[in-house]
Amino acid sequence: MGSERRERMKALGARLRGLRAEAGLTGAMLAQRAGVGQPTVSKVETGRMVPSLDVLDRLSRALDLDESTARDVRDLLAAVAAAEGSGPSAGDATGVGAAVDEEMRSARLVRSFQCVVLPALLQSAEYARHVFESAPHPTPEAVGRAVAARVERQSVLYEPGRESVFVLTEAVLRTWPGTPALMLAQLDRLLAVESLSTVRLGVIPWRRPVPVLPRHGFTLCDQRAVVVETFDGERVSDDSAELAVFEETFARFEQAAVFGDEVRELLLRVMKEFRGLGDNLTR
Template identity: 85%
Template structure:
């Protein structure tokens, strides 16, 4: 991350921290009023995280800022965004892969498409560990912290008033790290999550052609931002044209997917195959 962007992030965080102090609020109270996680407030105020426009608006309303001051903090956010389009961890931070978790935490509607790796919010701890360990330059300590943070943020799946729609190709279920036992536990988690009233899980079976050839996974957060995921990091965009393109792509993937009983049947079928594979690998 460039020094200019880092300094702008710190300036935005310091301004919000000062406004919170002037309002006589603790970080926990501000987080509750704004409807965001307390870690989000802490990371924004210390310059370790760039808030989305939606999160900043929530914080501004919770602080009861006048239009002039609210405009000032929006301008600071715009300056951070213009310094770089990419969200990357600062030196010594957690591995790439947590930006999507933070964006999802602040969204009421999440739509995620994946073609290789399971969506972040659906990963078991052991699966997530393999994901973070595969990122270049990570340390065991960073991986451990990243896994813990990811698992903690998955609590949003159970919160009323939120909706999460996940669409994945069947290839995601068959691209596995670790052992068949790890994948059996992971697929069992998918079955449990699929039953939640706040979640819709769709799978594009291999027998159906994909409507658009996927190049990478992405996650839409409300209708304000898209997190585009790559091997080495994540990029957050609120560009209207880019958002519209990803909205259209997700709709087409969603139409090609099976949901409900068909999706559960496919999950159970893949689980059986992993059991059989595990038996063949047992000495």
């Protein structure tokens, strides 16, 4: 990360920290008001994370900023983006999966549909490493930091009061980076996560027709936002009409999926096939 960008990130964080102090709020209070995670507030204020525009607007509303001050804060964010070398990078997690990670961290109910890549909250460290290595201009140090941040965020799966519902096509289980051994570890993680009381994991088997032809993945965060994933990025929408469409679409995918024992049997069957594939590759 360039020094200019780093300084601008620190300036944005210092400004937000000062505004929070003026409002008489602690970091935890601001996080609760804004509907984001407390670590997000801390990282933004210390210049270690660039907030999305959506998160910045939430913080501004929670701080009850007037239009002039809110515009000044947005200008500081724009200055970060304009700094040399400010393109999305794995190092500060502003690239692949950033919007999904942030929205999931602040939601009490997460519903995610994926048709190619595993949801961020379910990825093993090695799987996530391949995801971040596919970002533009990755470096080993940047990828390492991004993987660590993603794994840390997965702690929300274990928090009481949260619910996470994941629906995958069987193609997700069979679209694999790296080696069969990587996927065996990843599938083993899915088995462990599926057993959590806070998680529902569903898979649409290949033998069942999909109710809607999937073009991309998406994640519903509570009933306030949807993160829509595309080949080269993500966008966050809180448009009520668009949310309604994605709510209905997720319900149809969920209805087509299998859960519980059927999912565990499917995962074990796919794991057996990966073991066989691994044996063939080593001969």
